[in-house]
Amino acid sequence: MNASYPESQVACAKRAGEEGTQVPVEPAPEHDQLANVLEFLCRAMEDESVDRVIACIHPLNEDATMFRGTVAPSLDNSYRESTDGVLVSSMTGPCCQAVATRQTAVVPDLTADPKWVKFREFADPLGIRSAWSTPIFSSEGNVLGTFAHYYFEARDPSPRDERMVRLLSRAAAVAIERGRAEAALRELNETLEQRVQAETRERLQIWNVSLDLLVIASLNGKYLSVNPAWTAILGWSEEDLLGKSYQWLLHPDDQERTGAELERLAHGHKTLRFENRLRAKDGSYHWIAWNAASDRGRIYGMGRDITERKQAEETLRHVIDTIPTLAWCNLPDGTNEFLNRNWHEYTGLSPNESYGWGWQAAFHPEDLPALMEKWKGMLISGEPGEIEARLRRSDGVYRWFLIRAEPFRDETGNILRWYGTSTDIDDRKRAEEELRRNEAFLAEGQRLSLTGSFSWKTVTNEITWSEQLYRLYEFEIGVPVTLELIRSRVHPEDLTLLEKMVEQAQNRHNDFEWHHRLVMPDNSIKYLHAVAHARQDQNGQLEYIATVQDVTQQRSSEEALAKARLELAQVARVMSLATLTASIAHEVNQPLAGIVTNASTCLRMLSSNPPNIEGARETARRTIRDGNRASDVITRLRTLFSKKDAAFEALDLNKAAREVIALCLSELQRNRVVLRTELGSDLPAVSGDRVQLQQVMLNLLRNGSEAMHAVDDRARELLIRTERDAPDSVRISVKDVGVGLEAHALEKPFAAFYTTKADGMGIGLSISRSIIEGHHGRLWAMPNDGPGATFCFSIPCTSKSSTSKGNKAAERDAA
Amino acid sequence: MDLGRESYDLQRALVAVVDDDQSVRESLPDLLNEFGFATKAFSSAEDFLASSSLEQTRCLILDVAMPGMTGLELQRELNDREHRIPIIFITAQKDRAVRDEAFEQGAVSFLFKPFSDTALLEALNKAVQD
Numbered sequence: 001m002n003a004s005y006p007e008s009q010v011a012c013a014k015r016a017g018e019e020g021t022q023v024p025v026e027p028a029p030e031h032d033q034l035a036n037v038l039e040f041l042c043r044a045m046e047d048e049s050v051d052r053v054i055a056c057i058h059p060l061n062e063d064a065t066m067f068r069g070t071v072a073p074s075l076d077n078s079y080r081e082s083t084d085g086v087l088v089s090s091m092t093g094p095c096c097q098a099v100a101t102r103q104t105a106v107v108p109d110l111t112a113d114p115k116w117v118k119f120r121e122f123a124d125p126l127g128i129r130s131a132w133s134t135p136i137f138s139s140e141g142n143v144l145g146t147f148a149h150y151y152f153e154a155r156d157p158s159p160r161d162e163r164m165v166r167l168l169s170r171a172a173a174v175a176i177e178r179g180r181a182e183a184a185l186r187e188l189n190e191t192l193e194q195r196v197q198a199e200t201r202e203r204l205q206i207w208n209v210s211l212d213l214l215v216i217a218s219l220n221g222k223y224l225s226v227n228p229a230w231t232a233i234l235g236w237s238e239e240d241l242l243g244k245s246y247q248w249l250l251h252p253d254d255q256e257r258t259g260a261e262l263e264r265l266a267h268g269h270k271t272l273r274f275e276n277r278l279r280a281k282d283g284s285y286h287w288i289a290w291n292a293a294s295d296r297g298r299i300y301g302m303g304r305d306i307t308e309r310k311q312a313e314e315t316l317r318h319v320i321d322t323i324p325t326l327a328w329c330n331l332p333d334g335t336n337e338f339l340n341r342n343w344h345e346y347t348g349l350s351p352n353e354s355y356g357w358g359w360q361a362a363f364h365p366e367d368l369p370a371l372m373e374k375w376k377g378m379l380i381s382g383e384p385g386e387i388e389a390r391l392r393r394s395d396g397v398y399r400w401f402l403i404r405a406e407p408f409r410d411e412t413g414n415i416l417r418w419y420g421t422s423t424d425i426d427d428r429k430r431a432e433e434e435l436r437r438n439e440a441f442l443a444e445g446q447r448l449s450l451t452g453s454f455s456w457k458t459v460t461n462e463i464t465w466s467e468q469l470y471r472l473y474e475f476e477i478g479v480p481v482t483l484e485l486i487r488s489r490v491h492p493e494d495l496t497l498l499e500k501m502v503e504q505a506q507n508r509h510n511d512f513e514w515h516h517r518l519v520m521p522d523n524s525i526k527y528l529h530a531v532a533h534a535r536q537d538q539n540g541q542l543e544y545i546a547t548v549q550d551v552t553q554q555r556s557s558e559e560a561l562a563k564a565r566l567e568l569a570q571v572a573r574v575m576s577l578a579t580l581t582a583s584i585a586h587e588v589n590q591p592l593a594g595i596v597t598n599a600s601t602c603l604r605m606l607s608s609n610p611p612n613i614e615g616a617r618e619t620a621r622r623t624i625r626d627g628n629r630a631s632d633v634i635t636r637l638r639t640l641f642s643k644k645d646a647a648f649e650a651l652d653l654n655k656a657a658r659e660v661i662a663l664c665l666s667e668l669q670r671n672r673v674v675l676r677t678e679l680g681s682d683l684p685a686v687s688g689d690r691v692q693l694q695q696v697m698l699n700l701l702r703n704g705s706e707a708m709h710a711v712d713d714r715a716r717e718l719l720i721r722t723e724r725d726a727p728d729s730v731r732i733s734v735k736d737v738g739v740g741l742e743a744h745a746l747e748k749p750f751a752a753f754y755t756t757k758a759d760g761m762g763i764g765l766s767i768s769r770s771i772i773e774g775h776h777g778r779l780w781a782m783p784n785d786g787p788g789a790t791f792c793f794s795i796p797c798t799s800k801s802s803t804s805k806g807n808k809a810a811e812r813d814a815a
Numbered sequence: 816m817d818l819g820r821e822s823y824d825l826q827r828a829l830v831a832v833v834d835d836d837q838s839v840r841e842s843l844p845d846l847l848n849e850f851g852f853a854t855k856a857f858s859s860a861e862d863f864l865a866s867s868s869l870e871q872t873r874c875l876i877l878d879v880a881m882p883g884m885t886g887l888e889l890q891r892e893l894n895d896r897e898h899r900i901p902i903i904f905i906t907a908q909k910d911r912a913v914r915d916e917a918f919e920q921g922a923v924s925f926l927f928k929p930f931s932d933t934a935l936l937e938a939l940n941k942a943v944q945d
Contacts, residue, residue, distance in 0.1 A: 589907035589928045589929060590836050590838060590839075590907060590928070591838065592928065592929040593836075593838070593839065593842075593905075593907070593928035593929040593930070594838035594839065594841065594842050595929065596929035596930065596931065596932075597839075597842035597843055597846050597929070597932070598841075598842045598845075600846055600931065600932030601842065601845045601846040601849055601932070603932075604846070604849040604932070605845075605849060608849065615845060618845075619842070619845060622838070622841060622842060626838060670835050670836070670881075670882055671882045672882055672883075709882075
């Protein structure tokens with residue numbers, strides 16, 4: 001609104017408006033002036049004339065059709081009244097004729113001419129006998145009126161009069177012309193003024209009717225003019241305000257801002273939507289939004305009462321602060337205008353810290369670049385959008401949030417604000433991540449364990465496979481799965497099994513499992529083990545969820561293991577046999593060699609010359625002795641051959657030990673081993689296989705002897721002891737003084753294939769242990785207090801039941 | 816008796832028998848005597864090395880498996896000392912590796928127990944001839 005009316009006019013129009021009257025129409029001043037002049041001219045004519053004459057001037061209207069404003073100072077008002085408005089065309093008087101003919105009309109004798117009957121109605125009472133009328137011409141030759149003379153006798157105008165008339169007519173013309181011009185000007189002015197006033201009135205209506213506060217102020221903020229709205233809204237009258245400074249009504253908190261805005265206004269800037277609070281007469285404050293501009297030393301302002309809107313905003317803000325989410329409002333340039341209370345409480349950032357671009361500080365530095373890019377994109381496109389980012393809580397912990405924003409537009413489509421929410425999705429995100437991780441683990445787990453899974457809706461026969469199952473069956477991942485497809489892989493011998501399984505699964509609703517084989521394209525066989533669980537899907541129909549594992553490897557491993565155990569057992573047996581055989585060979589070969597040598601010597605002695613009878617006898621004696629030795633050895637060792645399977649019987653461990661000792665005594669002696677025995681008396685019988693236990697004892701004795709192979713500084717003592725081992729076992733210990741064992745390596749020698757012998761096989765202790773464990777006993781090693789180690793095994797004693805077992809074994813042997 | 820034997824031995828080649836087995840030490844010397852050799856028996860390689868008969872030994876009948884210094888070790892020791900005595904190995908163990916090693920180290924013969932007297936005689940003749 002750019003008001004540009006000087007206040008005087010406004011004031012005037014206001015008054016007029018207030019009084020409710022039209023602009024006063026008074027007789028125009030120039031009319032009087034013309035009449036005076038014309039009157040003067042008439043009197044001049046009358047005075048100057050020798051004869052008695054009545055002079056009068058009859059001006060015409062603008063278009064010369066009618067007489068208006070007759071001037072006849074010597075005649076009374078009735079003449080003026082009766083000539084006012086007379087039409088030229090009526091030809092009632094000589095003036096009419098004069099105008100019409102544009103020539104002087106002379107009527108020397110009114111009575112003589114019947115034309116002027118009408119005229120005579122006026123003339124006769126006054127005694128007028130002759131009249132003449134001279135047209136008055138304008139400078140352009142238009143007839144402006146007539147100069148009329150009336151005589152009381154019949155006569156012609158005198159030359160003098162004519163001269164006078166001519167002169168005076170000229171003056172009259174000038175006067176009339178001027179009068180007309182002035183009238184026109186006045187009329188113009190009047191019209192103009194009327195128009196101005198009308199417009200002013202209209203404009204004034206806006207001023208008065210406006211519901212907004214309108215103000216005209218000086219550049220330093222003094223109220224110069226205020227509209228009625230000030231009263232309606234704030235209760236102030238104009239008198240209250242005029243001349244006051246703007247600060248008077250202003251809320252103290254808005255003083256500084258408003259002052260600054262005024263400065264800007266004064267320097268020519270426009271104010272748009274500037275909000276401040278004004279005090280009403282009742283003391284309350286109203287929020288006003290101002291638009292203003294300055295012009296030629298004045299400030300013109302319009303203020304809208306937005307108190308209600310502000311209150312609505314307050315309420316809204318309250319709502320926004322109360323709703324359980326972080327909400328915010330940004331400006332079209334992307335800066336923040338408002339963050340709800342929850343936002344501030346959550347992030348711990350104050351409003352000052354977060355307005356504008358400050359809110360960026362609340363986001364995780366890694367997420368901020370993507371967030372800003374998305375935000376800027378949204379600002380440009382105007383499209384709503386969302387993004388996930390980590391927001392920092394007041395305690396410093398970052399949590400995942402979903403940030404969404406939508407633009408808010410005005411009627412023309414311009415974006416006024418962006419409204420958004422930030423929702424905590426951290427739990428969901430972690431759950432998602434965990435789910436993803438679990439799914440990845442599951443997939444990986446399936447891959448590693450060669451386990452696939454499938455779901456099978458029995459009603460529709462809809463089958464869904466996991467990727468790993470495709471791999472198991474060696475089909476391309478994603479190929480639709482049908483029973484036909486499955487059949488194409490199943491081992492022909494297992495097809496009936498498959499059919500049965502399918503039938504049972506469809507008719508029953510139980511969990512089940514089955515094994516079957518697949519034949520792969522390369523003709524290799526796969527063993528599968530499947531476990532299925534029945535459930536109802538979301539439609540209430542029967543669905544099986546199953547895992548399928550490729551157990552081919554396991555099977556072959558198991559088979560291999562069983563085979564290996566068997567072989568190992570055999571090998572062990574063979575090895576034991578081998579060592580025994582070596583031992584036998586050694587034991588037997590010694591006496592054999594002796595026999596052969598002695599026998600040979602004997603023969604030679606007998607055949608020498610002379611025969612050496614003494615020598616022969618000696619050698620023969622030795623031969624027989626050695627033969628017996630050999631026989632003894634074989635007898636003893638035969639017992640080790642005879643027993644093939646482990647047969648438990650009640651054993652006297654001492655007896656078994658003595659036998660073993662006898663067997664390897666010579667070997668021990670050769671190794672310079674000094675054997676000591678401490679065989680416990682009253683040793684209870686144990687349940688066991690004599691052959692196996694003796695193998696173990698032999699093993700321990702040999703090991704003990706080996707261990708002392710390098711001992712030179714002391715006697716190579718090997719101690720065998722038997723004793724009761726509480727509560728109901730018997731223990732055998734073999735103690736040497738050899739290299740000994742490290743305390744932390746007591747189990748090492750029992751490992752399969754462990755050996756310290758360069759050429760040994762070392763299975764001894766490992767198999768010994770399994771033999772002892774087969775006897776429900778245990779075998780272990782201990783370091784000694786002094787040098788060397790002690791190996792022990794302990795076997796449970798017999799119970800009544802074992803004895804009967806032993807009897808059974810004896811029966812079996814007999815059979 | 817021994818004295819006679821010993822002085823008689825001075826003209827016969829000395830064959831040393833080194834074996835931890837008593838029956839070997841018992842039986843072999845008599846056979847060797849019948850062959851016409853002088854003999855000396857030792858129960859260990861160490862005893863032999865420490866004995867005074869070391870220098871005079873013309874042939875060594877050596878057991879392989881002995882506690883302490885084995886027969887092969889004695890062979891190596893003698894080689895190291897550059898004291899070359901022809902060696903006839905006797906053993907109860909049939910171990911090819913041992914046999915090969917013995918021959919590689921210069922053994923004259925390798926006999927498996929029990930061996931015949933003729934086999935021994937052959938080996939002895941071979942050893943003494945060299």
